[in-house]
Amino acid sequence: xxxxxxxxxxxxxxxxxxxxxxxxxxxxxxxxxxxxxxxxxxxxxxxxxxxxxxxxxxxxxxxxxxxxxxxxxxxxxxxxxxxxxxxxxxxxxxxxxxxxxxxxxxxxxxxxxxxxxxxxxxxxxxxxxxxxxxxxxxxxxxxxxxxxxxxxxxxxxxxxxxxxxxxxxxxxxxxxxxxxxxxx
Amino acid sequence: xxxxxxxxxxxxxxxxxxxxxxxxxxxxxxxxxxxxxxxxxxxxxxxxxxxxxxxxxxxxxxxxxxxxxxxxxxxxxxxxxxxxxxxxxxxxxxxxxxxxxxxxxxxxxxxxxxxxxxxxxxx
Numbered sequence: 001x002x003x004x005x006x007x008x009x010x011x012x013x014x015x016x017x018x019x020x021x022x023x024x025x026x027x028x029x030x031x032x033x034x035x036x037x038x039x040x041x042x043x044x045x046x047x048x049x050x051x052x053x054x055x056x057x058x059x060x061x062x063x064x065x066x067x068x069x070x071x072x073x074x075x076x077x078x079x080x081x082x083x084x085x086x087x088x089x090x091x092x093x094x095x096x097x098x099x100x101x102x103x104x105x106x107x108x109x110x111x112x113x114x115x116x117x118x119x120x121x122x123x124x125x126x127x128x129x130x131x132x133x134x135x136x137x138x139x140x141x142x143x144x145x146x147x148x149x150x151x152x153x154x155x156x157x158x159x160x161x162x163x164x165x166x167x168x169x170x171x172x173x174x175x176x177x178x179x180x181x182x183x184x
Numbered sequence: 185x186x187x188x189x190x191x192x193x194x195x196x197x198x199x200x201x202x203x204x205x206x207x208x209x210x211x212x213x214x215x216x217x218x219x220x221x222x223x224x225x226x227x228x229x230x231x232x233x234x235x236x237x238x239x240x241x242x243x244x245x246x247x248x249x250x251x252x253x254x255x256x257x258x259x260x261x262x263x264x265x266x267x268x269x270x271x272x273x274x275x276x277x278x279x280x281x282x283x284x285x286x287x288x289x290x291x292x293x294x295x296x297x298x299x300x301x302x303x304x305x306x307x
Contacts, residue, residue, distance in 0.1 A: 061270060068240075069240055139240070139247075145240060
């Protein structure tokens, strides 16, 4: 675990990349952070500040939600199985987040050096339980939301790294985000 | 996580004052709301008009409170912003709540109310 995936570049690369004075440049966002709920929150606030007014606001809302689900999942479970593992090793997982506007949508990559993503996260049944049952469970929505709002979602494990990439469609094409492979 | 509480005819309006109801806040939010529910009702009308971001942890907190409601109580929602509305629709949790376009104005609670209300008006 101790090895860092990429040289630990100053974790707060908050400075605008391609922002000031480059209004024609597609906005980019890059952040290296500890996998903690508070770092995730700050990254999402900064992400919104970077993209607000420069990309479709609905797409930005969908992006923020998907990233919240992915990044919080890493913060809560990335250190290993069981909550005790995460609690015992706070901040032991590093996340690299990259977002760029692309083809009318937003292309994202999330790389972390935590425990492998369990396969069932990406392949669980497409259907939620009936709403009243889901409401009583009061959870289990995260991956459902991720799969519902993303396109071209793929994951691979490379040595010690989890690599998760996806696309958030823009306002026109493919809205609704339902993964209806091969339809239309 | 801050709330304000206003009395209405059959219960209270709980106005959530934070802009983000996310995983970093969910447990805190749940604890405080549970406390409010325990001392008010029967209607708990949750005004989410100031919340412009909610994730599945925030939704889970609301659902956990709903699940634990006393039989006499009910929880309804009001003033969902687009990002919050999206989460309810995607998960179909919009079908298990009564959702109002706007929250009614109630009678604001005095900060001190019988000396037992550490939450009321707390910022």
